[in-house]
Every structure is written in C-alpha cells, then in structure tokens.
Amino acid sequence: MKRSQINSYIKKAKARFEEFNITLPWFAYLKPEDWNNVKEDVSAIKDSMLGWDVTDFCSGDFHTTGAVLFTVRNGDNNDKTMKRPYCEKYIVLDECGQDIPLHYHLDKTEDIINRAGGVLIIELYHRTADDKLDMEKPVTVFMDGVYKTFKPGEQIEVMPGNSITLEPYVYHRFIAKKGAGMLIVGEVSKVNDDNNDNVFYNPLGRFSEIEEDEKPIHLLVNEYNF
Numbered sequence: 001m002k003r004s005q006i007n008s009y010i011k012k013a014k015a016r017f018e019e020f021n022i023t024l025p026w027f028a029y030l031k032p033e034d035w036n037n038v039k040e041d042v043s044a045i046k047d048s049m050l051g052w053d054v055t056d057f058c059s060g061d062f063h064t065t066g067a068v069l070f071t072v073r074n075g076d077n078n079d080k081t082m083k084r085p086y087c088e089k090y091i092v093l094d095e096c097g098q099d100i101p102l103h104y105h106l107d108k109t110e111d112i113i114n115r116a117g118g119v120l121i122i123e124l125y126h127r128t129a130d131d132k133l134d135m136e137k138p139v140t141v142f143m144d145g146v147y148k149t150f151k152p153g154e155q156i157e158v159m160p161g162n163s164i165t166l167e168p169y170v171y172h173r174f175i176a177k178k179g180a181g182m183l184i185v186g187e188v189s190k191v192n193d194d195n196n197d198n199v200f201y202n203p204l205g206r207f208s209e210i211e212e213d214e215k216p217i218h219l220l221v222n223e224y225n226f
Ligand SMILES: [Fe+2]
Pocket: 103, 104, 105, 110, 172
C-alpha cells in the first residue's frame, strides 16, 4: 500500500468518527514526531499494539479486502501478570462492500458490534477436522442476549447497536453492506494477539508492505520505534 493511501483512509475514518461523535484516546492524534516528546512511559502502547492499523491483508486491493482499525485498549499475552485481559477496537469498513476475510481465532472470543454508519454482514462456518469450511453444520451464536442459528455462509445482517459473539474456531468474515454507508464496527474481546491468534482460510499477510510516497500522518501499530 502507498503511504498516501493509508493517510487518506485514516483521514476518512477520523471524519466518520467525528460524524458519530466518537472521540479516540489522546495517542490517536499524535504525529509521528510527537511520540518522542511524551513524558510518560509509552511502552505499554507499543507492547499492546494500541493505535492505528491500516491493512489490505496483503491483498493488493484495499477496497475489496481491508480495513482501518484502531485498537483502543488491549492486554499483552507476554505480560504474565495479565492486568488487562481484554481488548477493544474500532474497525472502519468502506461501503463498497469491503471485507475482512475469513478467519478464526485460536483463543480469542470477540463481540463484533455494529456501532454506527452502515450495515454489518457476517458469514459464519464451523471448521472441519482439516481446517476447511463445514458446509453442512449450522452455526449457533449468541447475539445480544439470545442464541440464534444460521446456515453455513448465510449472510447475517447486524444493524446499528447490535452485535454477535464469536467463539474460537468459528470461521467468520465481516462485510460492510454495499451502499449502506461507511461502517464503524466495534470489537470487545479477550486480548488481541494478531501475531499468533489468527488463522486465515486463505493464508494472507496481516500487515501490508508500505511504499513511502509521502510522510505518515500517524504511525501504525507495527511501526512504533520507541
Ligand atoms: Fe476475528
């Protein structure tokens, strides 16, 4: 991805947050050079990978597969005291039908919430013993206090304010419904560990290579160098 594209996607996400009166924590607004002037110890921000994350999952086509993510809070699986066993993030998906591709988690249970702006579509599948999609077995999930059962791959529409609870080993794909508006998704979960906990159906990269064609407006979570 080009840095100019990353900058522009972050700007669009920030504008969408403002539209819905969502204000991010202070470090969301730091310029790259500002990090050196912070007096407090910011190592937990780096270790827990809090902040901006813009990725096309190495698809080469951000508008089809990709997202702007912002991790608000997170624990650190390497911290044995585990003071924060939870994570919260925002995921902004473009209304052109942008998706986060099929994957499951080895450990993380996550609530995926339609916070505002559009309609969230989710597809679910159980996995077979050889890690493929089970096209037969229905998937039962907890959705805002009640259990619901869906066919494998059924397009489940989650409207603003509503959510779905995804347990480990259930394949899931998120899509922003076409033409329904730029979607702000929330995620509340166990600790997020993008380096060890994700299994993608089609193996993809999690962090994109960046072509530096202009200066970054914000550092991404995998770029902290303090
Ligand atoms: Fe997930």
